[in-house]
Amino acid sequence: MLSYRHAFHAGNHADVLKHFVLTLLLEHLKKKPKSFTVVDTHAGAGLYALDAGHATKLAEYEDGIARVLARIPDAPAAVAAAFAPYLGCVAELNPDYSAENPPRAYPGSPWIVFRLLRDEDRLRLFELHTTDVALLGENFRDARRQVIVGHDDGFAGLKAQLPPPSRRGLVLIDPSYELRGDYSKVVAAVEDALKRFSIGVYAIWYPQLARRDAQQLPERLKRIAGKWLHVALSVRAPSTDGVGMRGSGMFIVNPPWTLAAVLRETLPWLCETLRQDETACFTLEASLEE
Ligand code: SAM
Numbered sequence: 001m002l003s004y005r006h007a008f009h010a011g012n013h014a015d016v017l018k019h020f021v022l023t024l025l026l027e028h029l030k031k032k033p034k035s036f037t038v039v040d041t042h043a044g045a046g047l048y049a050l051d052a053g054h055a056t057k058l059a060e061y062e063d064g065i066a067r068v069l070a071r072i073p074d075a076p077a078a079v080a081a082a083f084a085p086y087l088g089c090v091a092e093l094n095p096d097y098s099a100e101n102p103p104r105a106y107p108g109s110p111w112i113v114f115r116l117l118r119d120e121d122r123l124r125l126f127e128l129h130t131t132d133v134a135l136l137g138e139n140f141r142d143a144r145r146q147v148i149v150g151h152d153d154g155f156a157g158l159k160a161q162l163p164p165p166s167r168r169g170l171v172l173i174d175p176s177y178e179l180r181g182d183y184s185k186v187v188a189a190v191e192d193a194l195k196r197f198s199i200g201v202y203a204i205w206y207p208q209l210a211r212r213d214a215q216q217l218p219e220r221l222k223r224i225a226g227k228w229l230h231v232a233l234s235v236r237a238p239s240t241d242g243v244g245m246r247g248s249g250m251f252i253v254n255p256p257w258t259l260a261a262v263l264r265e266t267l268p269w270l271c272e273t274l275r276q277d278e279t280a281c282f283t284l285e286a287s288l289e290e
Helices: 013-029 054-058 065-074 077-093 109-116 130-139 154-159 182-196 212-224 259-274
Strands: 037-040 047-049 105-107 122-126 147-150 169-173 201-208 228-234 247-253 281-286
Touching: 013 065, 013 077, 013 109, 013 169, 013 201, 013 228, 013 247, 013 259, 037 109, 047 054, 065 077, 065 259, 077 105, 077 109, 077 259, 105 109, 109 122, 109 130, 122 154, 130 147, 154 169, 154 182, 169 182, 182 201, 182 212, 201 212, 212 228, 212 247, 228 259, 259 281
Parallel strands: 037 122, 037 169, 122 147, 169 201
Antiparallel strands: 047 105, 201 247, 228 247, 228 281
């Protein structure tokens, strides 16, 4: 039984890191004319209201995308350029955004990918939650030529998608980690996927929590990945009761060679923008070049 609903957290600091990195990966893939497929194994609903329903309860976006939108006009030019594809997707949903009009909607990973795809590229989505998969289907009702939505287990469904027909692809693995064993399932899914499609780009999101399986995930992934890049952003100190998410990370297998440089240039600004206390910090590490 799944109870996690991403709508409660849409646009928070973790979404900002994840979706920013996702757009950098997509922009890199688009540099070559050959088409590619994106598989989003844990898609969520695709689009979220920020001014109604679940997101208003915790208003996590206020310390996430709202801060980025407010501060990007003063960011260095290289930072603004790197954020442009991501913020373009957000701006499209918030045409009347201004200092007085906070963002009212936020794109989930499926919507961001869809907006950045070219006609010849494809998007395959998996979502298990009955309510969210219905919303997802509705959000992509007019895009069936390019987007396929499956009410299936993304870990299992991924196998049949690899390798993609064009032999170019990006897989986003973004579980809610609410089910026992999700951390091990991520490692097993990446291991299996690399056997089927060794040159694919894989982006795995994980939360920074007090629990050991969350903390061990990057090290476990390093052991099975050849080339990798690991980026993490902690926005605050761990809470004294050990509850709650202090930050999040993205582990990329087969990262584009340009990614580390872009992140090196943008993470200090992002960390400063999203910091909730003086312990905020980031990690950026990568495998040694062969
Ligand atoms: N990727 C989305 C985004 O960035 O906008 C957010 C996804 S949310 C963190 C995780 C989603 O995975 C939830 O909607 C949950 O219902 C769904 N889920 C959980 N286990 C799943 C599974 N085994 N297969 C597919 N979806 C699953």
